[in-house]
Amino acid sequence: xxxxxxxxxxxxxxxxxxxxxxxxxxxxxxxxxxxxxxxxxxxxxxxxxxxxxxxxxxxxxxxxxxxxxxxxxxxxxxxxxxxxxxxxxxxxxxxxxxxxxxxxxxxxxxxxxxxxxxxxxxxxxxxxxxxxxxxxxxxxxxxxxxxxxxxxxxxxxxxxxxxxxxxxxxxxxxxxxxxxxxxxxxxxxxxxxxxxxxxxxxxxxxxxxxxxxxxxxxxxxxxxxxxxxxxxxxxxxxxxxxxxxxxxxxxxxxxxxxxxxxxxxxxxxxxxxxxxxxxxxxxxxxxxxxxxxxxxxxxxx
Amino acid sequence: xxxxxxxxxxxxxxxxxxxxxxxxxxxxxxxxxxxxxxxxxxxxxxxxxxxxxxxxxxxxxxxxxxxxxxxxxxxxxxxxxxxxxxxxxxxxxxxxxxxxxxxxxxxxxxxxxxxxxxxxxxxxxxxxxxxxxxxxxxxxxxxxxxxxxxxxxxxxxxxxxxxxxxxxxxxxxxxxxxxxxxxxxxxxxxxxxxxxxxxxxxxxxxxxxxxxxxxxxxxxxxxxxxxxxxxxxxxxxxxxxxxxxxxxxxxxxxxxxxxxxxxxxxxxxxxxxxxxxxxxxxxxxxxxxxxxxxxxxxxxx
Numbered sequence: 001x002x003x004x005x006x007x008x009x010x011x012x013x014x015x016x017x018x019x020x021x022x023x024x025x026x027x028x029x030x031x032x033x034x035x036x037x038x039x040x041x042x043x044x045x046x047x048x049x050x051x052x053x054x055x056x057x058x059x060x061x062x063x064x065x066x067x068x069x070x071x072x073x074x075x076x077x078x079x080x081x082x083x084x085x086x087x088x089x090x091x092x093x094x095x096x097x098x099x100x101x102x103x104x105x106x107x108x109x110x111x112x113x114x115x116x117x118x119x120x121x122x123x124x125x126x127x128x129x130x131x132x133x134x135x136x137x138x139x140x141x142x143x144x145x146x147x148x149x150x151x152x153x154x155x156x157x158x159x160x161x162x163x164x165x166x167x168x169x170x171x172x173x174x175x176x177x178x179x180x181x182x183x184x185x186x187x188x189x190x191x192x193x194x195x196x197x198x199x200x201x202x203x204x205x206x207x208x209x210x211x212x213x214x215x216x217x218x219x220x221x222x223x224x225x226x227x228x229x230x231x232x233x234x235x236x237x238x239x240x241x242x243x244x245x246x247x248x249x250x251x252x253x254x255x256x257x258x259x260x261x262x263x264x265x266x267x268x269x270x271x272x273x274x275x276x277x278x279x280x281x282x283x284x285x286x287x288x289x290x291x292x293x294x295x296x297x298x299x300x301x
Numbered sequence: 302x303x304x305x306x307x308x309x310x311x312x313x314x315x316x317x318x319x320x321x322x323x324x325x326x327x328x329x330x331x332x333x334x335x336x337x338x339x340x341x342x343x344x345x346x347x348x349x350x351x352x353x354x355x356x357x358x359x360x361x362x363x364x365x366x367x368x369x370x371x372x373x374x375x376x377x378x379x380x381x382x383x384x385x386x387x388x389x390x391x392x393x394x395x396x397x398x399x400x401x402x403x404x405x406x407x408x409x410x411x412x413x414x415x416x417x418x419x420x421x422x423x424x425x426x427x428x429x430x431x432x433x434x435x436x437x438x439x440x441x442x443x444x445x446x447x448x449x450x451x452x453x454x455x456x457x458x459x460x461x462x463x464x465x466x467x468x469x470x471x472x473x474x475x476x477x478x479x480x481x482x483x484x485x486x487x488x489x490x491x492x493x494x495x496x497x498x499x500x501x502x503x504x505x506x507x508x509x510x511x512x513x514x515x516x517x518x519x520x521x522x523x524x525x526x527x528x529x530x531x532x533x534x535x536x537x538x539x540x541x542x543x544x545x546x547x548x549x550x551x552x553x554x555x556x557x558x559x560x561x562x563x564x565x566x567x568x569x570x571x572x573x574x575x576x577x578x579x580x581x582x583x584x585x586x587x588x589x590x591x592x593x594x595x596x597x598x599x600x601x602x
Binding site: 143 | 304306334336337339341350351353354355356358359360393394395397398399400402403404407424426427429431433435436438440442444446
């Protein structure tokens with residue numbers, strides 16, 4: 001079987017099966033979660049680790065400005081830190097590029113990486129470079145911390161929980177995917193003030209990501225498509241299937257609904273927070289899908 | 302200017318110049334060192350970070366067994382942990398591969414990665430995958446710890462220090478580069494029992510790596526080429542220029558010489574330890590080279 005015949009979820013499942021069971025008392029989240037969250041001896045905080053890559057022809061095109069490529073390459077793993085409500089601290093950069101690449105392109109790439117890192121006080125402390133006969137690839141690993149009692153994964157959602165998303169969905173592939181700001185500030189505020197049961201960042205689109213959260217939490221979901229917060233000009237289909245929104249999706253007890261929405265409005269008046277539905281009992285259908293019929297979730301990324 | 306016209310050292314120099322000065326009180330080693338070593342608040346140990354990649358056509362050929370590729374991809378950053386005398390704990394894996402790649406190839410790759418990780422009790426806690434239209438690339442980031450008083454970098458060498466190498470040099474590109482075992486055990490023993498002034502692992506060959514250690518320590522060096530410990534069948538030229546030995550090169554006070562060589566013999570009777578020369582005052586020539594005339598150090602890697 002070829003990799004192209006497997007979706008990324010299946011590949012990760014297969015790989016995780018082949019890994020030996022780690023010491024689960026010490027590992028809060030791992031392969032298949034947004035971040036790895038591991039406990040270290042005698043430390044107050046857990047260590048949080050995430051790696052992510054962007055590849056020319058897959059995540060950006062040859063014409064994309066190098067500084068935008070750098071911004072996106074750094075902000076993608078930082079968005080996973082937002083999902084875990086973790087604080088990023090250090091980054092390692094790997095740049096794989098053909099010998100013919102202009103040095104000025106790599107300099108601008110680093111400008112974008114650095115600008116993105118500075119936005120969240122992340123220090124770039126190391127890296128590696130290699131030549132290649134293929135397209136440019138940039139891999140970023142981010143290391144940080146989260147307090148034991150504030151770490152969030154995809155797994156704690158309960159039937160009856162409200163589902164909220166930050167910001168607006170759809171149409172991000174036009175511009176936003178190169179300029180987005182991960183919701184780290186918002187996520188840290190959420191876990192400081194509320195008990196968030198499950199959370200993730202929407203990188204592959206609500207239609208692909210929500211079923212992942214539901215599967216990890218072993219629950220079902222009900223979405224009110226009419227209520228999806230749409231980017232101006234975007235359709236509900238785009239909000240579900242486009243991907244690259246990098247907004248937060250989270251589950252929280254309905255008892256917190258009024259307090260949450262009021263406090264959010266006061267704190268983040270310029271960023272919408274929308275209740276898009278709720279979690280429910282797991283349906284008998286093996287895989288629950290969002291409405292609007294079949295959507296090609298596993299498009300090449 | 303194209304990347305191909307710059308060596309990796311120059312590229313890293315250029316990039317480091319463009320990075321803002323990090324809080325140097327907290328960062329013991331960073332870009333250009335074997336590992337990044339950073340102090341974390343309220344922790345007894347420093348955090349150690351390293352990323353490294355292998356690319357098809359550069360670090361391995363299409364015919365290389367996938368499990369060997371995985372072994373090498375994991376052991377390369379672990380060899381940098383040996384250089385820093387650090388203990389590796391967690392790894393993140395990024396695999397960039399064409400859609401046509403056989404799934405069984407990736408499975409075997411992970412077997413090699415896992416086997417190498419287990420050898421040093423490292424947990425693979427996360428990763429990322431992407432398709433590409435180019436050759437396969439595997440990037441491995443390793444995170445671990447080192448006691449504040451045992452961290453070693455390339456920078457502490459002093460004029461008069463003895464220079465030692467472990468094992469034998471040259472000819473590694475035939476077989477050893479896919480099967481080597483990083484000298485972590487030996488390195489931990491060294492810093493437990495001796496004051497090691499400067500250390501690095503020999504990945505690019507003594508001819509490229511020793512001048513890096515000397516430059517970082519701001520000293521010169523004198524090598525006795527006759528004394529280089531050669532792999533059976535290898536020439537002195539190969540020992541200097543081949544690379545991929547993954548042995549340790551370290552600087553230590555000559556006062557320790559007798560105690561070190563005797564204790565080493567008792568502890569690691571099967572692995573040679575050879576004094577190959579010494580550090581000296583910095584020469585006036587801008588760049589000191591090893592004997593044997595010009596050697597093409599910056600060959601594509």
